[in-house]
Amino acid sequence: MKLTFPHMGNAYVSVKVLLDTLGLDYYLPPIGSRDSFERGIANSPEFMCLPFKTVLGDFIQGLEHGADTILFGGGCGQCRLSYYGDLQQEILRGMGYRFNYIPLDFKRLTYDEFMNKLGPVLDGAQKARLIPAVTAGVRTVFAVDGLYRQACRVRCREKSAGETDGVMRRFEREVRAARGYPKTRDAIRRARRALAGIRTDEALDPVKIGIVGEIFLSSDPFTNLEIEQKLGDMGALAVNTMSVSEWIRKHFVGALLPVRPKDRAVRAAQPYMHTDDIGGHGIYTIGNAELMSRRGFDGIIQVYPFTCMPEIIAQSALGEIERKNGVPVMTLILDEMTAETGYVTRLEAFVDMLQMKKERESVRRRGRIRTGAKS
Amino acid sequence: MKRTSGSAPRAAGTPTVGLPEGLMFFEHRQLWEDFFRRLGCRTVRSGRTTNRILNRGVELCCNETCLPVKAFAGHAASLLGKTDFLFVPRYASVCPCERACPKLCGLPDEVRLSLKDRIRPLEVAVDLGRNPAKTRESLGRLARELGRSREEAEDAFSGAVRAGLTAADSPNASPAPGRRGGPVVAVLGHPYMIFDELLSMGLIGKLRAAGCRVLTPYDLKRSERRRNAQPFLGREFFETGLDILGGARIFLGMPELAGMIYLTPFACGVDSLVTEFVERRLRGGRWVPFLKITVDEQSGEAGFDTRLEAFLDMLPHAARQRRESV
Numbered sequence: 001m002k003l004t005f006p007h008m009g010n011a012y013v014s015v016k017v018l019l020d021t022l023g024l025d026y027y028l029p030p031i032g033s034r035d036s037f038e039r040g041i042a043n044s045p046e047f048m049c050l051p052f053k054t055v056l057g058d059f060i061q062g063l064e065h066g067a068d069t070i071l072f073g074g075g076c077g078q079c080r081l082s083y084y085g086d087l088q089q090e091i092l093r094g095m096g097y098r099f100n101y102i103p104l105d106f107k108r109l110t111y112d113e114f115m116n117k118l119g120p121v122l123d124g125a126q127k128a129r130l131i132p133a134v135t136a137g138v139r140t141v142f143a144v145d146g147l148y149r150q151a152c153r154v155r156c157r158e159k160s161a162g163e164t165d166g167v168m169r170r171f172e173r174e175v176r177a178a179r180g181y182p183k184t185r186d187a188i189r190r191a192r193r194a195l196a197g198i199r200t201d202e203a204l205d206p207v208k209i210g211i212v213g214e215i216f217l218s219s220d221p222f223t224n225l226e227i228e229q230k231l232g233d234m235g236a237l238a239v240n241t242m243s244v245s246e247w248i249r250k251h252f253v254g255a256l257l258p259v260r261p262k263d264r265a266v267r268a269a270q271p272y273m274h275t276d277d278i279g280g281h282g283i284y285t286i287g288n289a290e291l292m293s294r295r296g297f298d299g300i301i302q303v304y305p306f307t308c309m310p311e312i313i314a315q316s317a318l319g320e321i322e323r324k325n326g327v328p329v330m331t332l333i334l335d336e337m338t339a340e341t342g343y344v345t346r347l348e349a350f351v352d353m354l355q356m357k358k359e360r361e362s363v364r365r366r367g368r369i370r371t372g373a374k375s
Numbered sequence: 376m377k378r379t380s381g382s383a384p385r386a387a388g389t390p391t392v393g394l395p396e397g398l399m400f401f402e403h404r405q406l407w408e409d410f411f412r413r414l415g416c417r418t419v420r421s422g423r424t425t426n427r428i429l430n431r432g433v434e435l436c437c438n439e440t441c442l443p444v445k446a447f448a449g450h451a452a453s454l455l456g457k458t459d460f461l462f463v464p465r466y467a468s469v470c471p472c473e474r475a476c477p478k479l480c481g482l483p484d485e486v487r488l489s490l491k492d493r494i495r496p497l498e499v500a501v502d503l504g505r506n507p508a509k510t511r512e513s514l515g516r517l518a519r520e521l522g523r524s525r526e527e528a529e530d531a532f533s534g535a536v537r538a539g540l541t542a543a544d545s546p547n548a549s550p551a552p553g554r555r556g557g558p559v560v561a562v563l564g565h566p567y568m569i570f571d572e573l574l575s576m577g578l579i580g581k582l583r584a585a586g587c588r589v590l591t592p593y594d595l596k597r598s599e600r601r602r603n604a605q606p607f608l609g610r611e612f613f614e615t616g617l618d619i620l621g622g623a624r625i626f627l628g629m630p631e632l633a634g635m636i637y638l639t640p641f642a643c644g645v646d647s648l649v650t651e652f653v654e655r656r657l658r659g660g661r662w663v664p665f666l667k668i669t670v671d672e673q674s675g676e677a678g679f680d681t682r683l684e685a686f687l688d689m690l691p692h693a694a695r696q697r698r699e700s701v
C-alpha cells in the first residue's frame with residue numbers, strides 16, 4: 001500500500017511525521033508544481049473553488065506515481081470542502097484510476113477518528129504506534145507554524161534583504177528529506193536558530209497587516225502567491241490568523257475538550273453577524289478583522305478563492321468594520337487566472353497607502369504638523 | 376436598536392410585516408404568511424422581481440454576492456418605510472441531514488448591512504437540524520418585538536411553519552403543468568431561480584409557449600427527491616442540492632424526457648458541485664440534450680433566447696417535426 005495526500009501550505013511536514021512514525025509508505029506530491037495545478041484545473045468543474053482544483057491535482061500526481069490509497073477528509077457543513085471527496089472520487093475513477101479512499105472526518109479529528117479510519121490499513125505494531133504518531137504530528141503542526149510566524153516577524157525587519165527567505169528555503173529543502181519526528185524537529189530548531197541569528201533593524205516600526213480569510217488559501221503559499229513573503233519583502237509585518245495549527249486547534253484540540261469555550265473571534269463578530277456559523281471560517285474572518293482593527297493593526301487583507309461561499313458573506317461585513325474602526329480592509333480574490341503582477345501591484349499599493357497613513361498619523365500625533373510645511 | 380425606517384405609524388393591533396419575495400419565499404411563502412397571520416400581523420409582499428428591484432439590489436450588495444441574494448436585497452429595500460417590520464428568516468438547517476447555503480445563514484445580517492443599518496429585520500433562525508434551541512430563542516426575540524408572548528410565537532411556528540418546511544409537497548411550486556403531449560423538458564435549478572420570471576428570463580413560460588411540458592424537481596414529492604439524491608443518500612448536503620440531484624435522477628429515468636435545462640446563477644457554489652454530478656450522470660447514462668445556462672445581472676435576453684431556441688431545435692421531437700415538414 002502506498003498513500004498519497006494533498007498539500008495545504010506546510011501541513012505536509014506534519015502529515016509526513018505522522019506517516020513516517022507509523023512506518024507507512026507514501027508519495028509526497030511535489031510542492032508548488034505547475035503541472036499538478038494544471039491537471040487539477042483541467043479536470044475540475046469550472047466554478048469549483050481553487051482548493052478543490054489543487055487538491056485534485058495532487059491526487060492525480062500521487063496516483064500517477066504509484067500511490068493506491070488517498071488520505072483526505074470529508075464531513076459535513078456549509079463549506080464545500082466537506083463534499084470534495086465525493087466528487088473527486090468520481091472524477092478520478094472516471095479518469096480510470098483505481099484507489100482506496102480514506103476520508104477523515106474534518107470536524108472531529110480525534111484519536112478515535114484516526115484509529116477508525118486508519119486502523120484497517122495498519123498492522124498490529126503500527127496500530128500501537130498510532131497515538132504517539134498522531135501526537136507527534138500535532139506537535140509538529142504547532143512547531144512549524146511557530147517557525148513561519150517567526151519568519152514573518154524577522155522578514156520585515158531584516159537588514160540584508162532575502163536572508164529570511166534563504167533560511168526558509170533551506171528549511172523546506174531539509175524538512176522534505178527529513179524522516180520521522182526527531183529529524184523534523186531538529187530541522188525546525190535549526191531554522192529557528194538561523195532566523196534568530198539574522199540581523200534586524202529593531203528600531204523599525206513596520207506597518208502591521210492582518211491576514212484573514214479562507215483557511216486553505218491563507219495558509220497555502222503556492223495558491224496565495226506567497227502573500228506573507230511578499231508583504232514581508234515590502235517591509236510590512238504580516239500576521240496570518242489562519243494556519244494549519246489554527247485548524248488543528250479547532251478540530252483536534254477542540255474535539256478533545258468536553259466543553260467548547262466560546263471563541264473570542266466569534267464573539268467579536270456578533271455585532272455584524274448574529275450567528276456563530278456561516279460556514280467555513282467566515283465568522284472568524286469577521287471576528288479577527290474586528291479584533292485586529294481594534295488592536296492597532298494598520299490594515300487587514302482578506303484572501304479567498306473565487307466563489308467561496310462563506311467568505312462572500314464575511315466580505316459584506318468587512319466594509320462596515322472598515323468604516324467603524326477606520327482601518328483599511330482590502331479583499332483579494334484568487335483563482336487559477338490570477339496574474340501575479342497585478343496581485344503584486346495591489347499589495348504594493350496597499351502597503352504604500354498604509355505606510356503613508358501611518359507616517360501622517362505619527363506626525364500628527366507628535367504635533368509637528370504645520371500648515372504649509374513640507375512633509 | 377432601530378426597528379423600522381421612516382416609521383410608518385404602527386397600527387395598534389395589527390402590525391404589518393414585509394416579506395421580500397426572493398430566495399426561500401418561493402418555496403415557503405405561504406408558511407410564513409400563515410405564521411404571521413396566526414400572530415395577528417398583516418403581511419405585505421414586495422411583489423415580483425422587477426428591473427428596478429434588481430438594480431437596487433445590485434447597488435446595495437457587495438459585488439461577489441450571487442444574483443438571487445442581490446435580488447432579495449432589492450426586494451427588502453423596496454419594502455423600506457412601507458411596513459412596520461421587515462421579515463428575513465435565517466435558514467441554517469430544516470432537518471438533520473440538510474444544510475442551507477451559507478448565504479441563507481447570514482441573510483438577515485447581509486440585508487441589514489447592505490441597507491446600512493436602516494432597518495433591523497425580524498428574524499427566525501431556522502436551525503431545526505442542528506440547534507433547535509436557537510430557533511426557540513429567535514422566536515422569543517421575534518415575539519418580544521411584535522409584542523406577543525413567546526408561547527404564541529412558538530405555537531404559530533409549530534402550527535404554521537415547522538411541518539411545512541419538510542412537507543412532502545412543495546407548497547408554492549408552480550402547479551400548472553404545461554400542455555399535454557408536448558416534449559417533456561426538465562428544468563433544474565434553485566426554486567428562486569427557475570420560478571422567478573425576471574431572473575430566469577421567463578424560461579418556464581418560454582418553454583411552455585414553445586409547446587413543451589415543463590417539469591421541475593418541485594413537482595415531485597420531497598420524499599421521492601430525497602430517495603434519489605445520489606450520491607448523498609441519507610448523508611448531509613445542501614438542501615437545494617438534494618432537491619436538484621434527486622429530481623435529475625428521477626427525470627433521467629423517465630422515458631418521455633426530451634431534454635434537460637439547468638439554470639444557475641453565476642458562480643453559485645452549490646451548483647458548482649451539483650451541475651457536475653448531473654452532467655456526469657448524463658455522460659455515463661442516457662443521451663439527453665442538456666443545456667446549462669448561467670445568468671447574472673449582466674445577462675442579455677437576446678443571447679439567452681438564442682441558446683434556448685438552439686436547444687429546442689435539438690430536441691428529438693423538433694427533429695421529427697422538421698423531418699415531417701420537409
